[in-house]
Amino acid sequence: xxxxxxxxxxxxxxxxxxxxxxxxxxxxxxxxxxxxxxxxxxxxxxxxxxxxxxxxxxxxxxxxxxxxxxxxxxxxxxxxxxxxxxxxxxxxxxxxxxxxxxxxxxxxxxxxxxxxxxxxxxxxxxxxxxxxxxxxxxxxxxxxxxxxxxxxxxxxxxxxxxxxxxxxxxxxxxxxxxxxxxxxxxxxxxxxxxxxxxxxxxxxxxxxxxxxxxxxxxxxxxxxxxxxxxxxxxxxxxxxxxxxxxxxxxxxxxxxxxxxxxxxxxxxxxxxxxxxxxxxxxxxxxxxxxxxxxxxxxxxxxxxxxxxxxxxxxxxxxxxxxxxxxxxxxxxxxxxxxxxxxxxxxxxxxxxxxxxxxxxxxxxxxxxxxxxxxxxxxxxxxxxxxxxxxxxxxxxxxxxxxxxxxxxxxxxxxxxxxxxxxxxxxxxxxxxxxxxxxxxxxxxxxxxxxxxxxxxxxxxxxxxxxxxxxxxxxxxxxxxxxxxxxxxxxxxxxxxxxxxxxxxxxxxxxxxxxxxxxxxxxxxxxxxxxxxxxxxxxxxxxxxxxxxxxxxxxxxxxxxxxxxxx
Amino acid sequence: xxxxxxxxxxxxxxxxxxxxxxxxxxxxxxxxxxxxxxxxxxxxxxxxxxxxxxxxxxxxxxxxxxxxxxxxxxxxxxxxxxxxxxxxxxxxxxxxxxxxxxxxxxxxxxxxxxxxxxxxxxxxxxxxxxxxxxxxxxxxxxxxxxxxxxxxxxxxxxxxxxxxxxxxxxxxxxxxxxxxxxxxxxxxxxxxxxxxxxxxxxxxxxxxxxxxxxxxxxxxxxxxxxxxxxxxxxxxxxxxxxxxxxxxxxxxxxxxxxxxxxxxxxxxxxxxxxx
Numbered sequence: 001x002x003x004x005x006x007x008x009x010x011x012x013x014x015x016x017x018x019x020x021x022x023x024x025x026x027x028x029x030x031x032x033x034x035x036x037x038x039x040x041x042x043x044x045x046x047x048x049x050x051x052x053x054x055x056x057x058x059x060x061x062x063x064x065x066x067x068x069x070x071x072x073x074x075x076x077x078x079x080x081x082x083x084x085x086x087x088x089x090x091x092x093x094x095x096x097x098x099x100x101x102x103x104x105x106x107x108x109x110x111x112x113x114x115x116x117x118x119x120x121x122x123x124x125x126x127x128x129x130x131x132x133x134x135x136x137x138x139x140x141x142x143x144x145x146x147x148x149x150x151x152x153x154x155x156x157x158x159x160x161x162x163x164x165x166x167x168x169x170x171x172x173x174x175x176x177x178x179x180x181x182x183x184x185x186x187x188x189x190x191x192x193x194x195x196x197x198x199x200x201x202x203x204x205x206x207x208x209x210x211x212x213x214x215x216x217x218x219x220x221x222x223x224x225x226x227x228x229x230x231x232x233x234x235x236x237x238x239x240x241x242x243x244x245x246x247x248x249x250x251x252x253x254x255x256x257x258x259x260x261x262x263x264x265x266x267x268x269x270x271x272x273x274x275x276x277x278x279x280x281x282x283x284x285x286x287x288x289x290x291x292x293x294x295x296x297x298x299x300x301x302x303x304x305x306x307x308x309x310x311x312x313x314x315x316x317x318x319x320x321x322x323x324x325x326x327x328x329x330x331x332x333x334x335x336x337x338x339x340x341x342x343x344x345x346x347x348x349x350x351x352x353x354x355x356x357x358x359x360x361x362x363x364x365x366x367x368x369x370x371x372x373x374x375x376x377x378x379x380x381x382x383x384x385x386x387x388x389x390x391x392x393x394x395x396x397x398x399x400x401x402x403x404x405x406x407x408x409x410x411x412x413x414x415x416x417x418x419x420x421x422x423x424x425x426x427x428x429x430x431x432x433x434x435x436x437x438x439x440x441x442x443x444x445x446x447x448x449x450x451x452x453x454x455x456x457x458x459x460x461x462x463x464x465x466x467x468x469x470x471x472x473x474x475x476x477x478x479x480x481x482x483x484x485x486x487x488x489x490x491x492x493x494x495x496x497x498x499x500x501x502x503x504x505x506x507x508x509x510x511x512x513x514x515x516x517x518x519x520x521x522x523x524x525x526x527x528x529x530x531x532x533x534x535x536x537x538x539x540x541x542x543x544x545x546x547x548x549x550x551x552x553x554x555x556x557x558x559x560x561x562x563x564x565x566x
Numbered sequence: 567x568x569x570x571x572x573x574x575x576x577x578x579x580x581x582x583x584x585x586x587x588x589x590x591x592x593x594x595x596x597x598x599x600x601x602x603x604x605x606x607x608x609x610x611x612x613x614x615x616x617x618x619x620x621x622x623x624x625x626x627x628x629x630x631x632x633x634x635x636x637x638x639x640x641x642x643x644x645x646x647x648x649x650x651x652x653x654x655x656x657x658x659x660x661x662x663x664x665x666x667x668x669x670x671x672x673x674x675x676x677x678x679x680x681x682x683x684x685x686x687x688x689x690x691x692x693x694x695x696x697x698x699x700x701x702x703x704x705x706x707x708x709x710x711x712x713x714x715x716x717x718x719x720x721x722x723x724x725x726x727x728x729x730x731x732x733x734x735x736x737x738x739x740x741x742x743x744x745x746x747x748x749x750x751x752x753x754x755x756x757x758x759x760x761x762x763x764x765x766x767x768x769x770x771x772x773x774x775x776x777x778x779x780x781x782x783x784x785x786x787x788x789x790x791x792x793x794x795x796x797x798x799x800x801x802x803x804x805x806x807x808x809x810x811x812x813x814x815x816x817x818x819x820x821x822x823x824x825x826x827x828x829x830x831x832x833x834x835x836x837x838x839x840x841x
Contacts, residue, residue, distance in 0.1 A: 053790055081795045089790050096783030099791075100802075101706045101730050108802035113792040118804045125802070143733050157791060350744040374748035385775040386742050389768040399768070400749040447749070 002072060003028040004086075004165060004197055005052060009066035012047060012056060021047045023222045024066070031164065034191050034198040036208055036230075039219035040243045040466040041437075048219060049169055049201050051075075054083035071164070084110070088158025092170040092464075094150040095142070103145070104129070104138040107156040124160060131194075132156040132186065147336045148179035152186065159190070165197040166190070172204050173464055176335045176493045178533035184210045203466050205239070206247035206538065209267055218242055231262040245467040245496070249542040252558050253277055255565075256284035269538040274545040281546045288557035297326035299362075300454055300487050301347070301377075306356030308339075308346060316342050318511045320356070324455070329481045329488045331498040331519070334508035335533030340491045343508065344457050349373045360454075375404075378453035382460040384440040387447070393419070393435075394428050397447045404451075418450040421483075422476065438469040442476065449480065455487045456480070462497055474501050475566075495523060495535055500559055507532045520555035571632055571697075573704055579810065580622045581702050585711030587811040592699040594822045599691045602829040604837040605680075608687040611825070615694040622698045629697045640689045644682050655681035661840045677840060684836075705729045710801035719799050727784065735777060742772045 007027040013020040021044045029035050039045040050056040051068060058080040068075060071086050078086070091097040100106030104125050111121045129135045132152040142150060151171065158166065168187065172180040188211040191198045202208050205216075209230060216233050218226040220242045226233060233239065239246050246254075249269045253260055258280050260266050264273040274281075306320040317339045324330060332340045345351045347358060349370040357364050360376055381387050390396040394415060401411045419425040422442045427435070432443060441461070448456065461477065462470045478501060481488050492498060498505050498519045505522055507515035509532040515522055522528055523537040539558055543551035575581065580588075599611060647654065655677030656662040663676040703711075709722030746768045747753055753765060788794075829835055 055786060055790070059786060059789060080789055081792050084790055084792050091783060091787055091790075093783045095734065096780050097787035099727065099730065099784065099788055101704075101726060105706055105802045109788075109793070110791040112799050112801055113795050115796055115798055115800050118800055118802065121800065121802050142730070161791075345744070348744070348748055350748075370744065370747040371750050371752060374750055377748075379745060379748050381741065381745050383776065385779060386738065386772050387745055388775070389746070389771045399751070403750045403752070403765075451750070 001030055004031045004071050005029040005199075006069045007051075007066070008068075010051070010068050011065040012051060012062055013064075014047075014060060014062040017062075021062075021222055022051070025224055027217060027224060027227065029165075029197060029199065031197050032191075032195050033215065034188075034213045035200070036205075036213045036216045037199065037201045037219060038203055038205055038216060038244055040203065040468055043219045043242075044222040045201050045219045046169065049089075049167055049199070052165070052199065053087050053089040053167055054078070054080040084163075085161055086163060087165040087167055088161060088163035089167045089169065090151065090154045090158060090171060092173050094147050094154065094174050097154055098142040098150055101141060102138070103134055103140050103142075103153050106142075106153050107134075107160055109157055110161050125156075128156045128160045131159065131190070146179070147174050147176075148182060151175065151183060155186070155190070159194075163196070165199060168198070168200045168202075170202055170464070171200065172202060172207050176533045177207070177495055177535035178530075179336065180204075180207050181210055181535060184208060188212070203244060205244060207535075209247060212267065218244070229262070230267040231265055234266040235260045235262045243466065243468040245470075247538055248496070248558070249538045251562075252539055252542060253281065255558070255561055256281045269541045269545075272545075274542065278546045281542075282548065285548055285554055285557055288553070288560075297328070299323045300326040300360065302359040302362075303347075304357050304359070306343075306346065306358065307354045308342060308351065309354060316511055317346070317353075317508075320513050322506055322513060322516060324487060324489065326454075326487055327481065327485045328504060329478065329502050330490070331502040331505040332489060332491045332508060333493070333495075333498055333505055333522075333532065333534060336493075338508045338532070339511045340508055341459065344379065344459065344489075344491060347373075347457065348377055348379050374400075374453075375451065376453055377455045377457065378448035378451060380441075380444050380448055380456065380458045380461070382463055384437070384444045387444045388432055388440065391431050391433070393424060393430055393432055393443055396432060396443055397450050400447060400451045414450055418446050421480065422446040422449070438465060438473060441473060445476075449486075453486065455489065457489045457491070459491045460493065461490055462492075462494060470497070471566075477501070495537060499523060499537060499555070500562060507534070509533075518552075518556070520552045520559065524552040524555060571628065571700055573701060574625070574628065575704075576623050576702070578621060578623050578702070580618070580698065582810070583814060584805050584807055584811045585703050585707035586714045586807065587814050588699055588703050589708070589711045589715065590815055591818045592695055594818050595695045596692055598822045598825050599688050601835065602825060603684050603835045604825075604829040605684055605687070605839075606837055607825045607828055608684060608691060611691040612687055615691050618698055619694040622702050624697060624701050628701050633693070633697075636689070636693055640686065644685065647682060647685070648678065652678060654678060658836055659838050659840045663840065680839070704803060706801070706803045707805065710804045713799075713801070714804075720794075723793075731780065731784070734780070735773070738776050739769065739773055742769050742776075746772075 007025040010022060010025040011020050012022040025048070037045050037048060047056060050060065052070065054075055056062065057064065070078065070083060075083055098106055099109050107125045107128055108121050111124060129138055132155050134149060134152050134156060137145065137149060171183055175183060184207065187198060190196060200208055213230060215227065216230050217224055218238055225242060226238045234246065234250050247269070250260065250266055258277040264276060266272050301324040303320055303322050306317060307315065308317040309315040320343065332343065334340050342351065346353050349368065357366060359365065365373055388396055390399060397415045397418060398411050401414060416425065419428050422445060424442055424446060432440060435443065462473055465473065474497065477488055480486050490497065490502065502519055505517065505519050506513055507522055507528055514531055515528045523534065524540040526536065528534065529536045537555060539555045540551045543554040548554045602608060652672055656675055658681060659677045661677060665674045665676055667673045706726050709726040712722040713719040743753055751765050751768050753762065
């Protein structure tokens with residue numbers, strides 16, 4: 001069989017860069033295959049995807065060596081439009097790539113550009129909408145859709161061209177765990193029913209492996225470092241070396257000292273044979289000690305009977321009661337649109353509750369303005385570009401103090417001190433534009449931290465970060481929490497983050513607080529996980545299969561072990 | 567929820583007309599109103615505008631805010647004409663009927679008041695038609711219509727994309743403003759005017775950067791789906807002209823022709839009651 005995508009000794013260098021981003025790539029992808037391409041940020045995996053869909057070299061120019069053929073043809077001759085008939089790309093940003101004013105128009109976009117008559121277009125859109133399950137949403141505007149629905153619309157928009165290859169660029173980045181799972185299921189179904197070739201770029205390996213993939217290609221520093229089956233890859237050490245997170249049950253097996261063999265099919269936790277490893281896992285668990293850290297501080301933030309709605313008949317938050325102790329590090333989780341961000345907006349005063357009160361250190365803060373609350377409660381947005389307004393790092397971090405009229409010398413002292421804590425001191429005189437995404441994120445955290453807030457609220461602190469940057473940011477937050485005693489509240493979709501770094505989590509579903517417990521307990525509870533669109537951790541499944549009596553204690557053991565080795 | 571100046575689907579015959587028809591009506595109507603100073607014509611157009619506005623079932627909430635702004639602008643406009651050219655009316659109508667003097671050269675003449683009444687009427691004939699056009703035309707159909715009357719689809723699509731992303735940019739704006747306010751940058755009326763101007767920069771820059779990111783994604787997404795491949799494109803929302811459309815266009819054009827004939831038949835754009 002002829003490969004549909006073939007790289008031969010392919011090297012690519014962006015015009016603006018000195019070093020090539022891809023070096024000597026040899027890769028064949030065959031029709032009907034499902035291939036996962038993984039690698040840390042900056043490894044070149046996105047560039048590889050852009051070579052396949054034609055954004056390289058048509059939108060991002062550069063120098064190439066070697067050859068690339070798509071369906072036996074030279075992409076340069078096909079042009080970006082010719083390529084778009086063969087390769088359909090679903091971008092990472094579910095919101096940004098939604099072009100049409102309604103779902104139907106967005107799906108029809110490619111047809112419109114191809115001058116398909118209006119009547120045919122309506123028929124074809126109806127057909128595709130059926131496949132991606134958005135038939136009842138055709139006249140909806142993008143603002144009325146959830147992230148998962150928008151992604152399905154994007155899939156419809158590229159499938160309408162009857163492309164042979166579907167390319168997904170980080171399809172899980174903006175989705176809550178259960179929605180992500182559904183997306184992976186849909187991709188799988190499309191591949192099987194319509195016999196498409198699927199290429200997925202992701203770093204959330206465990207989530208993609210929810211359904212079979214044929215091959216995993218690991219990219220590191222512009223080269224292909226592995227191209228093998230999931231079973232072989234999980235048995236080896238390449239993932240750890242490249243800074244990619246393994247599925248948790250694989251890590252747990254390795255912690256327990258097991259040597260994983262590919263023939264036990266470690267690809268999925270539910271079909272893997274655990275029998276050969278059971279004894280070792282049980283021994284490892286037996287070493288566990290109860291090292292439970294109890295946070296016994298006073299309540300720093302208290303919320304009683306909080307209700308909020310934009311419209312009377314549609315409550316967003318219902319009767320929320322919760323309390324956060326001083327020095328806690330905790331998470332707020334729940335599905336997209338459950339009301340997590342609304343809750344943080346209410347705490348910060350961006351919105352006013354319909355009823356109920358919020359207390360800070362025992363005092364009702366309802367009379368305080370946004371600015372006044374900002375002195376106690378700092379908020380860090382998901383996208384650092386939404387906060388950065390100065391061109392130099394020092395000025396950005398100093399901004400909050402300057403507008404509060406703090407004397408110059410004190411500003412300097414406090415900014416330098418904060419920059420040191422954040423590991424940004426060496427860059428203090430750099431322009432912000434020279435920083436990486438993760439560093440920018442730290443600048444925004446520093447610019448809030450410099451004001452010494454008692455509580456720090458972060459919205460998706462690690463979204464879009466690879467494992468190394470994730471660890472870096474989270475360790476940094478942990479150190480702030482431990483050294484300064486700052487209470488940290490994180491709004492997140494990342495179950496790993498919640499498991500590994502928080503002591504407690506609030507689960508919000510349909511506007512109600514449905515759980516307030518340790519992450520290990522939440523992620524081993526079916527009912528909560530279902531209602532809040534969370535995903536039960538694979539450690540739970542593993543514990544059950546290894547006949548461990550208390551799965552949630554097993555999860556706790558895993559976390560405390562992880563903390564000691566890190 | 568009625569939003570300012572946004573399309574809202576309403577089941578009226580005006581709503582059901584094609585975007586092209588409404589565009590042609592809007593253009594013909596505005597041109598006629600701009601050309602004519604014939605008070606009789608303007609008065610008829612004013613009455614028709616009000617009737618159409620009623621028939622379109624436009625919600626006052628959709629246009630009220632903008633209407634007030636336009637009224638303020640109109641008053642400034644009328645005052646400015648009086649201040650800078652108090653004799654304009656006399657010059658046009660050839661007579662001078664002094665009503666009362668104000669000071670120095672400034673006298674109020676019946677001719678001047680009549681002239682300014684014409685301008686006021688022009689505002690009141692055009693403004694309702696603008697509102698009707700905006701709130702009864704589906705934006706994507708509007709893009710399709712522009713293309714249909716021979717304007718490059720790039721322009722139509724640029725408008726359509728802008729409309730698509732305005733809510734997103736507004737959303738960004740609110741998020742950014744809230745976050746900056748929480749950092750202590752005062753945006754409310756509590757701050758001094760100069761400080762507020764300076765502080766706006768702390769919203770504008772992040773807004774520009776996030777918008778640039780958006781533009782990058784959108785343009786990639788559009789290109790990947792073949793935008794700009796051909797000189798022409800079709801439209802999902804495109805509609806064929808129906809009988810009602812042809813009739814509306816015909817009536818509009820006949821009305822325009824008649825109005826212009828009445829206006830110009832004596833060689834002057836102005837209707838002169840002072841002779």
